[in-house]
Amino acid sequence: MAKNSKIGDGPRNPARRRAMTEMAAYCAGAAVVGAGLSGLAVQSKALPAQMLRPPGALGEGEFQSACVRCGLCVRDCPYDILKLAEFGDGPAIGTPYFIAREIPCEMCDDIPCMKACPTGALSHDLEKIEDAKMGIASLVGRETCLNMLGLRCDVCYRVCPVIDKAITLERSHNTRTKKHVIFEPFVHAEHCTGCGKCERSCVLEVAAIKVLPVELATGELGAHYRLGWEEKRKAGKELVPGIIDLPDRQPTPPLSKIPESGQ
Amino acid sequence: MSKDRIPGAEARQVHGFLKANRWLISRRVAQLGFFLLFASGPLLGIWIAKGTLASSMTLGVLPLTDPLIFLQSLLARHIPETNAIIGAVIVLLTYLLIGGRIFCSWVCPINPVTDLAAWCRRRLGIKKGWTVKPQARLWVLGAVLVTSAITGTIVFELINPITGVYRGLLFGVSWGLLSVVAIFLFDVFVANQGWCGHVCPVGAFYGLLNETALVRVSASGRVRCDDCMDCYDVCPEIHVISPALKGTKSGAGPVITSRDCTSCGRCIDVCPELVFRFTNRFDNRLDSAEYVTDREVSKISKEAA
Numbered sequence: 001m002a003k004n005s006k007i008g009d010g011p012r013n014p015a016r017r018r019a020m021t022e023m024a025a026y027c028a029g030a031a032v033v034g035a036g037l038s039g040l041a042v043q044s045k046a047l048p049a050q051m052l053r054p055p056g057a058l059g060e061g062e063f064q065s066a067c068v069r070c071g072l073c074v075r076d077c078p079y080d081i082l083k084l085a086e087f088g089d090g091p092a093i094g095t096p097y098f099i100a101r102e103i104p105c106e107m108c109d110d111i112p113c114m115k116a117c118p119t120g121a122l123s124h125d126l127e128k129i130e131d132a133k134m135g136i137a138s139l140v141g142r143e144t145c146l147n148m149l150g151l152r153c154d155v156c157y158r159v160c161p162v163i164d165k166a167i168t169l170e171r172s173h174n175t176r177t178k179k180h181v182i183f184e185p186f187v188h189a190e191h192c193t194g195c196g197k198c199e200r201s202c203v204l205e206v207a208a209i210k211v212l213p214v215e216l217a218t219g220e221l222g223a224h225y226r227l228g229w230e231e232k233r234k235a236g237k238e239l240v241p242g243i244i245d246l247p248d249r250q251p252t253p254p255l256s257k258i259p260e261s262g263q
Numbered sequence: 264m265s266k267d268r269i270p271g272a273e274a275r276q277v278h279g280f281l282k283a284n285r286w287l288i289s290r291r292v293a294q295l296g297f298f299l300l301f302a303s304g305p306l307l308g309i310w311i312a313k314g315t316l317a318s319s320m321t322l323g324v325l326p327l328t329d330p331l332i333f334l335q336s337l338l339a340r341h342i343p344e345t346n347a348i349i350g351a352v353i354v355l356l357t358y359l360l361i362g363g364r365i366f367c368s369w370v371c372p373i374n375p376v377t378d379l380a381a382w383c384r385r386r387l388g389i390k391k392g393w394t395v396k397p398q399a400r401l402w403v404l405g406a407v408l409v410t411s412a413i414t415g416t417i418v419f420e421l422i423n424p425i426t427g428v429y430r431g432l433l434f435g436v437s438w439g440l441l442s443v444v445a446i447f448l449f450d451v452f453v454a455n456q457g458w459c460g461h462v463c464p465v466g467a468f469y470g471l472l473n474e475t476a477l478v479r480v481s482a483s484g485r486v487r488c489d490d491c492m493d494c495y496d497v498c499p500e501i502h503v504i505s506p507a508l509k510g511t512k513s514g515a516g517p518v519i520t521s522r523d524c525t526s527c528g529r530c531i532d533v534c535p536e537l538v539f540r541f542t543n544r545f546d547n548r549l550d551s552a553e554y555v556t557d558r559e560v561s562k563i564s565k566e567a568a
Contacts, residue, residue: 034406041414065339070318120344
């Protein structure tokens with residue numbers, strides 16, 4: 001230790017100075033580690049749309065706080081559908097997922113994957129597999145879907161485990177031939193479990209019907225929106241009595257007809 | 264001591280290969296055994312333990328969960344299901360009882376890697392390296408816990424090489440195996456005992472559970488120590504030895520009480536004088552002066568011949 005040190009001539013207490021420097025170094029090191037891990041953590045919450053979580057999975061943000069990546073769901077899946085994500089696969093490394101187009105969920109009645117989950121990352125609140133929301137099927141390839149072209153493919157409709165509820169065939173007039181019917185595969189989000197059978201079996205080169213994450217596949221009304229007819233039914237009467245007669249809007253004259261100012 | 268002294272060589276010469284490696288062999292058997300409990304399922308279809316070291320289910324009845332991962336999950340504001348809670352409590356109590364860092368040297372699959380790295384360092388004569396105090400890992404642990412809380416993520420599982428190795432070998436996720444290579448190179452070329460001794464937050468966490476460890480190594484034969492330094496050369500946490508081994512003057516007991524000791528027993532193996540032995544933390548007995556070691560027996564028999 002330096003003796004006779006004066007103010008402005010090195011630290012008065014070198015031992016304390018050293019300890020503080022060391023402390024600062026460890027703080028800085030810990031901050032670097034924390035920052036690096038935070039970056040990874042934020043990225044890990046981005047789940048590619050075609051990667052589906054097993055039934056009962058919490059929302060992706062919560063899922064990252066719950067899944068310990070033990071693989072017990074993978075082990076208990078009787079159809080070997082689930083995989084643990086590899087580095088670069090997309091989902092957070094080591095977390096379970098499946099890709100519907102490759103191999104869809106078989107929707108076991110007893111939901112063994114969910115039961116195997118020790119942490120509840122696959123929520124044990126899911127009682128029936130029909131209530132699962134792994135995603136929602138969406139007919140995104142409306143221009144290529146064979147049914148939409150006026151043919152009768154119907155494969156997605158027929159393989160659906162929740163047939164006639166999750167997918168129905170809605171009829172409309174075929175304006176091309178002018179004498180046939182188009183049977184549109186129509187997904188009812190409330191019944192679709194996102195199992196992916198439809199996407200897997202779509203006969204096209206690239207599936208026209210795809211299971212998308214719930215938030216991508218659905219819209220949501222603003223919280224303040226009211227549907228007049230619903231409100232009327234709930235109230236059991238007209239909400240505003242009488243006919244409201246608004247003034248009729250007149251056709252606007254073309255711009256060229258408006259006389260220029262100053263003339 | 265001469266520079267080219269190989270630690271453990273003398274013990275091997277005096278006591279034979281098996282006795283001079285008995286704890287090392289036991290540990291390798293244990294490490295492999297724990298892995299095989301998991302691997303027998305995917306390899307042979309005999310399911311004993313399912314899952315990984317993060318969380319597992321043994322024979323359909325015994326859930327086990329890593330308490331550090333459990334803690335991160337809690338900090339990330341998730342309340343786990345019963346199985347994870349039971350599993351974490353069992354593991355926590357077990358290690359509190361026997362000693363947390365027993366996980367490090369008897370279960371952790373990274374241990375053979377860092378042991379190999381340390382061996383390479385000794386053989387290559389690499390002395391220099393990044394020096395940082397062992398407490399650094401506590402800072403890493405702190406960073407992991409804080410980051411888990413802030414990001415709402417079990418954050419260390421994104422890179423954890425320990426569960427990564429199991430996942431890699433059992434589920435074919437290769438990141439864990441890549442991390443093994445990284446740790447090996449880090450330990451050989453960057454820092455001596457760098458990963459386990461300075462960085463690993465899992466080791467830091469289990470170190471905190473090691474304060475109350477019942478299983479301890481005692482330098483009960485410290486009167487016989489001839490300062491050959493073999494134990495210091497092989498110990499992964501060098502600083503734990505001196506207080507016990509050189510405790511005669513200060514009046515300290517022979518039991519190694521530092522929470523950093525991993526109870527690997529390598530010091531017991533390599534000591535030609537049989538200074539160390541496994542015992543419990545309350546056993547402060549010292550070998551009596553007339554205690555005759557195998558070495559002395561062999562010396563006596565040689566002289567007689």
